[in-house]
Amino acid sequence: MIELSELRDAAQKAFPADELIPDRDESWKLIAEMGWLMMPLPEESGGLGLGRDAVTAINLELGRVLSSAPLVPALLTVQAIGASESLVDRDSWIERTCSGEYVALNLLPGDIALADAGTLSGTLPAVPDADMASHVLVFAKGLSALVPLDAPSISVSERKLWDESRRLFDITLDNCAVDESLMLARDDASHDIANRLHGELQLALAADCLGGANAALDMTVEYLRTRKQFSRPLAMFQALKHRCADLKTHIAATEALLWSRAVDADASVTDLGALKALAADVYRFVTEEAIQLHGGIGLTDEHQCHLFMKRAMLNLSLGGSGDELKERAGRQALETYSA
């Protein structure tokens, strides 16, 4: 059994805090070498059999350094492949993906239609790093399958994000035939996988948010401790202390829920979505304040403040908007809490 703290230490060594947005391809190699891609798979299928809290720990640490490698979607597709009953050569797929072949996934809902002829058409929005993926995992009504990205019926386009730590692509399928041997699941089984991935995505994004929020607050406090105005460190001003203390309190409370939901097998997708919505709010608030508390330097491209803010803003949208996720949580709570 690997201790969480050991895992976090290893991650901090591999991805030191002072190197933000480490090179994507180098990071990806390192991630594969560390074995992180096999974390969630059970040992009997060649994985490490680590729990969701281990995955959460790594996602949090990578959020701290604004990692540009697509570990979040990759861990989801590895799990989908591991859960598949019908994928031909599943074991070799597990081996390939665990050792670094990247199968991509959209982080916002797609609109893929299944024609009578069995072909897929539509767009998958917000697919991270499609340029380095061999396949994309596609969910359509009643089925899920891997689709190779070099198929002629597929086009991939990138739109530049404000968040420079990430690259997102839209993938368009135009009457794309599904290869039976790449079918992951059908009907209920497919729906279950989609549902599970959706929950894991929310948890992963929440961890990313809180890793980043912690780093942004550390950076801000350090700045206030060293920057002097009025012949004293800015950190001495109580007005600024109290704002930092509130940021810390928000982070700590939300992180407590993160760790508790990470080990709660009964947490619903709605619960995880509500967590993500709150974590993204906190990340936004912390990074918004971080720029203000840095003064003019916080507005410069050269300083790192804005990198966190932009990632926080993107995280508000990924996996679904806060409005949507909170509304769902409210609806669920209305059922849960009756007199």
Add this chain to the structure above:
Amino acid sequence: MTEGKELEGLRQEVRGWLDANAPRGWRESYDNHEAFAQSQREWFAKLVEGGYAIPHWPAEWPGGGRSLAEQKVIYEELARADTPRLLLSFVSTYHAASTFFECGSEEQKARYLPKILEGETWCQGFSEPNAGSDLAALKTKAERKGDVYVVNGQKVWSTMAQYADKCLLLVRTSSDGPKQAGITYLLMDMKAKGVTVRPINQIQGDQEFCEIFLDDVEIPVEERVGEEGQGWAVAQATLASERGLTLMELSYRMQGALWRIAELIRKNGLEEDAGVLRDFGHLVTRIDCTCAIADQFLQNRIDGAERVGDASLVKNTYSRVLREYSLLGTRLGGIDEQYQAPITFGDLNTGNWMADFMNSYAWTIAGGSEEVQRNIIAERMLEMQREPKDWVAS
């Protein structure tokens, strides 16, 4: 939540016991203080008998020695059964007990702890008119005369002092050196000659706390906890009791009372109102965070991994979320909430939303205000530099 067999067993046991014993309709009867105090005494005695009054005490006490997980189950069930919170015995079972367990002499433990279970109640006489956040500035004076201390001064905001038998009292025995060094910790009999208690009317119509006037009150020297001049350190044990266990209980009670907001949404036909659902979903998640951080804090405490400032994070989370909770209720209740309705003494989540809102200040002001906690988080946890100490009036 999946839980072990033993915990599930305990849960069933507590639930069964509560089915048979939990008082019903108590909210209606808590509209006057006599009924409140009477019912509080009875409920406490019943809980002692059932073995659920002091799960946080050591194992040699009947009903004590419960693990964190067990305490959590008990409090969850007490909240679920919507039992009255033990306000009258609160200072006794937490503040007084923690003080005795950590700093009391063997004699004091033997004399006072069993009495607490028999229903003797304590109040806390720390704050003074000019010593609130700056508690160490307290001036109530105790002079040693032979075997007694003679005490003169005034205490304020002392919760439930009008019903208390005894008082945890901080006094000044010396004005030399740093102000903390001259403080001594005494145990005072509220019936002693020279003690006058005057309840204070609060904004929500309650009289939860009192002024205590001390006029040549004689307190025997053996009623001192710790050495003379060591009172500040002892007081830390008293104050620390409040910042873990209680907040976990209160967090779960707040979660357990979420049905009140759900009911309000249904009553107003707002089940499909996206904005209201969002605000409710947000509040629920904030309350879940509050429970999670209170849990985590206690677990760290048990594991010996508590960090300076952790307690402040828990307190500021709970008190803010309690405010948010009462504000959402007040908003959803609309104009109805602006008409006075009978209050329920000593409860924080009553569904009388204006009263709950006013009551929520208890947690942002008492026990180290929100601002004082922020100072602790910033200076001791985030290591932001302290301001220069001295201020000279010009």
